[in-house]
Amino acid sequence: MEVKSFLDSLGVQFDDLKEVHAVPQGRYKLFTCENYRDIVFSRLKNDLIESGLADHETKIKIGLAAGKIYAKDVADIAALFDERDWLLWDPSLIARKLKDLSTIGYENDPYVLASKLIHRNPLTE
Incomplete structure:
Protein backbone atom coordinates (compact mmCIF):
# COMPACT_ATOMS: atom_id res chain seq x y z
CA MET A 1 0.00 0.00 0.00
CA GLU A 2 1.23 3.41 -0.96
CA VAL A 3 0.11 5.93 1.66
CA LYS A 4 -0.37 9.59 0.83
CA SER A 5 -1.93 12.11 3.18
CA PHE A 6 -1.94 15.34 1.12
CA LEU A 7 -4.21 16.76 3.82
CA ASP A 8 -2.96 20.32 3.32
CA SER A 9 -2.92 20.24 -0.49
CA LEU A 10 -5.32 19.56 -3.35
CA GLY A 11 -5.01 15.84 -2.69
CA VAL A 12 -4.18 12.89 -4.93
CA GLN A 13 -4.83 13.87 -8.54
CA PHE A 14 -5.95 11.68 -11.41
CA ASP A 15 -3.49 13.12 -13.94
CA ASP A 16 -0.56 11.96 -11.79
CA LEU A 17 -1.89 8.40 -11.54
CA LYS A 18 -2.94 7.89 -15.16
CA GLU A 19 0.56 8.58 -16.50
CA VAL A 20 2.44 5.68 -18.07
CA HIS A 21 6.24 5.64 -18.01
CA ALA A 22 8.80 3.15 -19.32
CA VAL A 23 11.29 4.37 -16.69
CA PRO A 24 10.17 5.15 -13.13
CA GLN A 25 9.48 8.82 -12.59
CA GLY A 26 7.02 11.08 -10.88
CA ARG A 27 5.18 10.76 -7.61
CA TYR A 28 3.60 7.32 -8.14
CA LYS A 29 6.34 5.18 -9.68
CA LEU A 30 4.78 1.83 -8.79
CA PHE A 31 1.47 2.88 -10.35
CA THR A 32 2.81 4.55 -13.48
CA CYS A 33 5.68 2.24 -14.48
CA GLU A 34 4.70 -1.38 -15.05
CA ASN A 35 8.32 -2.52 -15.56
CA TYR A 36 9.34 -1.06 -12.21
CA ARG A 37 6.28 -2.54 -10.48
CA ASP A 38 7.05 -5.99 -11.93
CA ILE A 39 10.64 -5.85 -10.64
CA VAL A 40 9.60 -4.67 -7.16
CA PHE A 41 6.79 -7.24 -6.89
CA SER A 42 9.03 -10.06 -8.09
CA ARG A 43 11.69 -9.23 -5.52
CA LEU A 44 9.09 -8.78 -2.77
CA LYS A 45 7.48 -12.12 -3.58
CA ASN A 46 10.86 -13.88 -3.55
CA ASP A 47 11.67 -12.33 -0.16
CA LEU A 48 8.28 -13.39 1.24
CA ILE A 49 8.71 -16.94 -0.08
CA GLU A 50 12.22 -17.20 1.36
CA SER A 51 10.96 -16.05 4.77
CA GLY A 52 8.05 -18.52 4.70
CA LEU A 53 5.38 -15.80 4.59
CA ALA A 54 4.15 -16.64 1.07
CA ASP A 55 4.27 -19.36 -1.55
CA HIS A 56 4.53 -19.40 -5.33
CA GLU A 57 0.74 -19.06 -5.64
CA THR A 58 0.73 -15.77 -3.70
CA LYS A 59 -0.47 -12.78 -5.68
CA ILE A 60 0.68 -9.26 -4.84
CA LYS A 61 -1.69 -6.38 -5.42
CA ILE A 62 -0.92 -2.68 -5.31
CA GLY A 63 -3.04 -0.21 -3.41
CA LEU A 64 -3.27 3.41 -2.36
CA ALA A 65 -4.50 4.79 0.94
CA ALA A 66 -5.22 8.48 0.39
CA GLY A 67 -6.05 10.92 3.16
CA LYS A 68 -7.29 13.38 0.56
CA ILE A 69 -8.28 13.03 -3.09
CA TYR A 70 -8.83 16.04 -5.32
CA ALA A 71 -12.63 16.41 -5.29
CA LYS A 72 -13.04 16.58 -9.08
CA ASP A 73 -10.97 13.40 -9.53
CA VAL A 74 -12.63 11.02 -7.06
CA ALA A 75 -14.75 9.16 -9.64
CA ASP A 76 -11.95 9.00 -12.23
CA ILE A 77 -9.45 7.64 -9.71
CA ALA A 78 -11.96 5.06 -8.43
CA ALA A 79 -12.67 3.94 -12.01
CA LEU A 80 -8.94 3.71 -12.84
CA PHE A 81 -8.25 1.58 -9.78
CA ASP A 82 -11.24 -0.64 -10.50
CA GLU A 83 -10.18 -1.06 -14.14
CA ARG A 84 -6.62 -2.00 -13.16
CA ASP A 85 -7.68 -4.18 -10.21
CA TRP A 86 -5.84 -2.02 -7.68
CA LEU A 87 -6.96 -1.32 -4.09
CA LEU A 88 -8.12 2.18 -3.20
CA TRP A 89 -8.68 3.31 0.37
CA ASP A 90 -10.22 6.75 -0.04
CA PRO A 91 -10.75 9.12 2.90
Whole structure:
Protein backbone atom coordinates (compact mmCIF):
# COMPACT_ATOMS: atom_id res chain seq x y z
CA MET A 1 0.00 0.00 0.00
CA GLU A 2 1.23 3.41 -0.96
CA VAL A 3 0.11 5.93 1.66
CA LYS A 4 -0.37 9.59 0.83
CA SER A 5 -1.93 12.11 3.18
CA PHE A 6 -1.94 15.34 1.12
CA LEU A 7 -4.21 16.76 3.82
CA ASP A 8 -2.96 20.32 3.32
CA SER A 9 -2.92 20.24 -0.49
CA LEU A 10 -5.32 19.56 -3.35
CA GLY A 11 -5.01 15.84 -2.69
CA VAL A 12 -4.18 12.89 -4.93
CA GLN A 13 -4.83 13.87 -8.54
CA PHE A 14 -5.95 11.68 -11.41
CA ASP A 15 -3.49 13.12 -13.94
CA ASP A 16 -0.56 11.96 -11.79
CA LEU A 17 -1.89 8.40 -11.54
CA LYS A 18 -2.94 7.89 -15.16
CA GLU A 19 0.56 8.58 -16.50
CA VAL A 20 2.44 5.68 -18.07
CA HIS A 21 6.24 5.64 -18.01
CA ALA A 22 8.80 3.15 -19.32
CA VAL A 23 11.29 4.37 -16.69
CA PRO A 24 10.17 5.15 -13.13
CA GLN A 25 9.48 8.82 -12.59
CA GLY A 26 7.02 11.08 -10.88
CA ARG A 27 5.18 10.76 -7.61
CA TYR A 28 3.60 7.32 -8.14
CA LYS A 29 6.34 5.18 -9.68
CA LEU A 30 4.78 1.83 -8.79
CA PHE A 31 1.47 2.88 -10.35
CA THR A 32 2.81 4.55 -13.48
CA CYS A 33 5.68 2.24 -14.48
CA GLU A 34 4.70 -1.38 -15.05
CA ASN A 35 8.32 -2.52 -15.56
CA TYR A 36 9.34 -1.06 -12.21
CA ARG A 37 6.28 -2.54 -10.48
CA ASP A 38 7.05 -5.99 -11.93
CA ILE A 39 10.64 -5.85 -10.64
CA VAL A 40 9.60 -4.67 -7.16
CA PHE A 41 6.79 -7.24 -6.89
CA SER A 42 9.03 -10.06 -8.09
CA ARG A 43 11.69 -9.23 -5.52
CA LEU A 44 9.09 -8.78 -2.77
CA LYS A 45 7.48 -12.12 -3.58
CA ASN A 46 10.86 -13.88 -3.55
CA ASP A 47 11.67 -12.33 -0.16
CA LEU A 48 8.28 -13.39 1.24
CA ILE A 49 8.71 -16.94 -0.08
CA GLU A 50 12.22 -17.20 1.36
CA SER A 51 10.96 -16.05 4.77
CA GLY A 52 8.05 -18.52 4.70
CA LEU A 53 5.38 -15.80 4.59
CA ALA A 54 4.15 -16.64 1.07
CA ASP A 55 4.27 -19.36 -1.55
CA HIS A 56 4.53 -19.40 -5.33
CA GLU A 57 0.74 -19.06 -5.64
CA THR A 58 0.73 -15.77 -3.70
CA LYS A 59 -0.47 -12.78 -5.68
CA ILE A 60 0.68 -9.26 -4.84
CA LYS A 61 -1.69 -6.38 -5.42
CA ILE A 62 -0.92 -2.68 -5.31
CA GLY A 63 -3.04 -0.21 -3.41
CA LEU A 64 -3.27 3.41 -2.36
CA ALA A 65 -4.50 4.79 0.94
CA ALA A 66 -5.22 8.48 0.39
CA GLY A 67 -6.05 10.92 3.16
CA LYS A 68 -7.29 13.38 0.56
CA ILE A 69 -8.28 13.03 -3.09
CA TYR A 70 -8.83 16.04 -5.32
CA ALA A 71 -12.63 16.41 -5.29
CA LYS A 72 -13.04 16.58 -9.08
CA ASP A 73 -10.97 13.40 -9.53
CA VAL A 74 -12.63 11.02 -7.06
CA ALA A 75 -14.75 9.16 -9.64
CA ASP A 76 -11.95 9.00 -12.23
CA ILE A 77 -9.45 7.64 -9.71
CA ALA A 78 -11.96 5.06 -8.43
CA ALA A 79 -12.67 3.94 -12.01
CA LEU A 80 -8.94 3.71 -12.84
CA PHE A 81 -8.25 1.58 -9.78
CA ASP A 82 -11.24 -0.64 -10.50
CA GLU A 83 -10.18 -1.06 -14.14
CA ARG A 84 -6.62 -2.00 -13.16
CA ASP A 85 -7.68 -4.18 -10.21
CA TRP A 86 -5.84 -2.02 -7.68
CA LEU A 87 -6.96 -1.32 -4.09
CA LEU A 88 -8.12 2.18 -3.20
CA TRP A 89 -8.68 3.31 0.37
CA ASP A 90 -10.22 6.75 -0.04
CA PRO A 91 -10.75 9.12 2.90
CA SER A 92 -14.26 7.84 3.64
CA LEU A 93 -13.10 4.21 3.74
CA ILE A 94 -10.18 5.14 5.99
CA ALA A 95 -12.58 6.99 8.31
CA ARG A 96 -14.92 3.95 8.46
CA LYS A 97 -11.99 1.65 9.23
CA LEU A 98 -10.85 3.99 12.02
CA LYS A 99 -14.37 4.02 13.43
CA ASP A 100 -14.39 0.20 13.30
CA LEU A 101 -11.10 0.20 15.24
CA SER A 102 -12.79 2.19 17.99
CA THR A 103 -15.33 -0.60 18.56
CA ILE A 104 -12.99 -3.54 19.13
CA GLY A 105 -12.14 -4.83 22.57
CA TYR A 106 -9.09 -3.93 24.58
CA GLU A 107 -5.89 -3.57 22.60
CA ASN A 108 -2.69 -2.00 23.87
CA ASP A 109 -2.04 -0.46 20.47
CA PRO A 110 -1.58 3.29 19.91
CA TYR A 111 -3.73 3.29 16.75
CA VAL A 112 -6.62 1.56 18.47
CA LEU A 113 -6.30 3.81 21.52
CA ALA A 114 -6.22 6.97 19.39
CA SER A 115 -9.27 5.83 17.42
CA LYS A 116 -11.20 5.11 20.62
CA LEU A 117 -10.29 8.51 22.07
CA ILE A 118 -11.34 10.38 18.95
CA HIS A 119 -14.63 8.54 18.48
CA ARG A 120 -15.65 8.44 22.14
CA ASN A 121 -14.65 12.02 22.98
CA PRO A 122 -15.62 14.23 20.04
CA LEU A 123 -14.31 17.76 20.23
CA THR A 124 -16.84 20.46 20.87
CA GLU A 125 -15.63 23.95 20.21
